[in-house]
Amino acid sequence: MDAVVQEKQVIPILKNRNFLLLFIGSLFSAPGYYVYLIGAEWLMLSLNDNRFYFGMLFFAASIPRLLLLTMGGIVADRYNKRTVLFISDLSRALLIVILLVLLYLDAVSAWHLIGLAALFGIADAFSYPVINSLTPMVLEENQLQRGNSFIQMTMQISPIFGPALGGTLIAVLGFKGVFTVACVMLLAASVTVIFIRLKPEETPIVSSPWEDLKEGYRYARRNRLILSIVSMGFFINFFFTGPYTIGIPIIVKDIFQSSSISLAIVQTAMGVGALIGAIFLASKKLKKPGITMLTSLALLGCIYTSIGMSSYLYLTAVLVAMMAFLLQLINIPITTVLQETTEKRMLGRMMSLLMTVSTGLIPVSYIATSLLIAMGLSILTIIMVSGLVILFIALYNLKNKPLRTLGTS
Template sequence: MSVPLVDRTHFTRALSSRPFALLWIGQTLSSMGDGAFFTALAWQVLAITGSSAAMGIVVAAQTLPAIFFMLIGGVAADRLPRRLIMIWSDIGRAIAVLTITVLGWLHLLQLWHLIFLVILFGIADSFFRPAYRSISPELVEKDRLSSANALTGLSKQMNQLLGPIIGATLVAFIGPSGAFGFDGLTFIISVLFLLGVRSSLFTPVSANKEAAVKSVVSPKKGFLFLMENVREGLSYIVGSTWLWSGVLVSAGIGVVVTGALAIAMPKLVSDFYHSGVWLFGLISTALALGSISSIFVIGQLKTIRRRGIVLYGILTCSCLACAAFGIPGPTFIHPFIAVIAALLIGFGTGASQVIWPTLLQELVPLDKLGRVSSVDALGSVCLMPIGFIVIGNLVDLFGPAIIFICSGLIGAVFACSELFVKDVRQLE
C-alpha cells in the first residue's frame, strides 16, 4: 500500500488531517496579509509623524488590550468552541483593517485613527491567539503535534517572507492603503477556510460548556466563574518551574529584542544604514528565511533530546546576533551584517515556535491549555506596551544602533539564565 506524500516526511504529517490542513492554509494566507500590514503601518506612521516614539505608541496600542483581554480569551478557549472564537476574531480584525484602508484612500487617516483601530485589532487578537495556540491537539494526533507546530510556525513566517515584499510593493505602487486592503482580504479568506473546519479528534468537556452558558445568565456568577478559571490556570503555571520561568524569560526577550526589531528597525535602516524600504523588506525576509530553515530542520526531527537546553542555547545565540545590527562599519557592509544577523535571529525564532508550543501541548492538560497559552502569550506581551514606548523614546535620544547593541546583550543574559534552571535542563 502506498504511503501518502504528506506522511513520508515528519514535517508535513499533520497535513493528513483535513481540518488542520484547512486551518493551516487559511492562516498562512492571513499571515502574509499581516506581514504586508505591519510593513505598511511602519511607513504610514513615519509618513504622518516622522517619529519613532509615535510608532512605539501605535504598536503599544495594539498590544495593550492583551493585558486586559488575553486571560479572558484563554478562559473562552477552554470553555467555548475554539473554531468559532477564531472566526469572530478574524471578522473583527478584518473590520478594523478595512476601516484603516478606507480612511487612507479618502486621505482622512490620522494618528489617532490608527491608535483607536489597532486597539480594536488587539482586542480581537487577544481572543484569537489562545484559541489558535490550543486548537492543534483537537485536530491532530499527539505524535503529530511537532509537525503541526512546525507548519504553524512556517505559516507565521510567511508574514515576514512574502508579506513585507507584498507590502513594500503595494506601498511603492499604490500606497499604504493597498497593503491594508490586502490584509483585510486575507482575514476574509481565513474565515472561509475556518468555516470548513467541522471535525476534531477530541471534543471539549460538556460540563465546561454548560458552566459557561450559566455564567452568561448571571453576570455576578459569570465574573466569579471567570476569576476561578483564571486562578486555576495561574496556579497550574506557578506549580511548573520550567513553565513560569519560561514565561518570564520570554517576556524579557520580547521587550528588549522584539521591541528593538519592531520600533528601532525603520530608523536604523533610514538613519544609520542610510537606506530605504528595500533594505527594511530584505531584513524582514532574512528573518523569515532563518526561521523557516530552523522550522524545517527541527520539524523534520522525530525526537529532540534535552529540548530545554537546545531551545535556550539557540535563543542565547540569536539574541547576541541582535546586537550585531548596531556594529559600526563602512556603508557597503551594513546590508551584509544586517542580513546575517537577521538570519540568526530568525533561526532562534523558528526553534522557539516549534519546541515551546510542542512542550505545552504535550505536558499541559487539554482542558487547561487555552488558559496556559493565554498566560504564556500575555507574559510575552504584558511589558511590551511600556517597553515599546520607552524604546521609541530611547531611539530618538541615543539613536537606533546603541539600542540594538544593548537589547541584544540583555536578551542573551535572559535566555542564558534558563540554562541554570534544573527543570529546564531536564526537559526531554
C-alpha cells in the same frame, strides 16, 4: 484487534482535514497581517517625523493584547475555538476596511493608525490562545512538534511573503493597494477556518469565568516548567521586542536612508530564517530541547548585539535571518512540550497565561525604547545593550533545571 483499530484512527498530518484547513487559514491570515503591518509602519513613518508616534503604534497594540489575553484563553477553553478564530480574522479585515475608507477620504492621521492598532490588539488577544490550543485538538500527541512546525512555517512565510508583497504594493499601487490586499487575505482566512469541524466538548461548562481563571493560575503555580518559562520570557521580551520591532524600520529609513523595499528585504530575511528553522524542526526530533533552546538563546543575544554594530543593509538582513532561525529553536520546543504536558481542558488558559505574563513588559519595552530614542539615544546602542542582556539571561538559566531538562523524561 483493538490495537489495529487504534492505529487506523491516527490520520497522517497532511491528510487531516481539520489540520489542513487550519494550515491554509494560517497561510492567508499571517501573511495578510504582515502586509497590513508593513503598510501601517511605512504610512506612520510618512505621516509624522516624530518617531515617538511610531513607537506608540506598537504600544497601542500591545496594551489591549496584554490585558485581554487571559480572557482570550478562557474564551478558547469555554467556546468553539473555530468560531473564535473566525471572528478574530473577520474583525481584523473589517478594521482594514475602516482604514481604506479614511485613505479614500484623505483623512487618515497618526492617531487613526494608533487607534486601529489598539483594536487589532484586541483581536490578537483572542486569536493567539486559540491557534496554540487548537493544534493539539486536531492532532495526536506524537504529531505535535511536526504540526507546530507546519503552523510556524505559515507564520514565517508571513515575514517573507507579507513584507515583500507589501513593500512592492506600496511602491507600485500606494497605500490603498497594500491595504486592499491585506483585507482580502484576512477575509479568505476567516472563510477557510469556518469549515473546521471539532467534536463537541464532553463536559458541559458549569463554572464561571472567574473560577476558570483561578483554576488556571492554580494549575500554573504547581507547574515548575511553566513558571520557569514565564520568568525567563518576562525579561527577554522586554529587551528584545521593543528595540527590534521599533528599531529595524527606523534603522532602514533613518540610518540606511532606504525605502520601503529595503524594509521589506530585512523583514523578508526574518521570515526566511524562521521558515528554515521551522522546516528543520518539522524534519528532526530534538533529543535535548532544553539545551538546544538555551544555547540558541545565547547565540541570539550575540547576533542581536552584532545588529547594533552593522553598517550595511544586506549584512543586517543576514544577521536578522540567523536570529530568526534561532528563535524557532527557542519557541517551537517550548510550545510543543507545554502542549504535550498540559491537560487539554487547560490548554487555552495555559497558552494565554504564558503569553500574558511572559509578554507583560512588552508595552513598557515599547515606551522605554520610544522615550530613549526621543531623548537622543541611538537605536543601535539600545540594540547592542539589549543583546548583551539577553546573552546574560541565557547563560544564567543554564543552571535552571526545568529549562535545561525541557522535553526530556
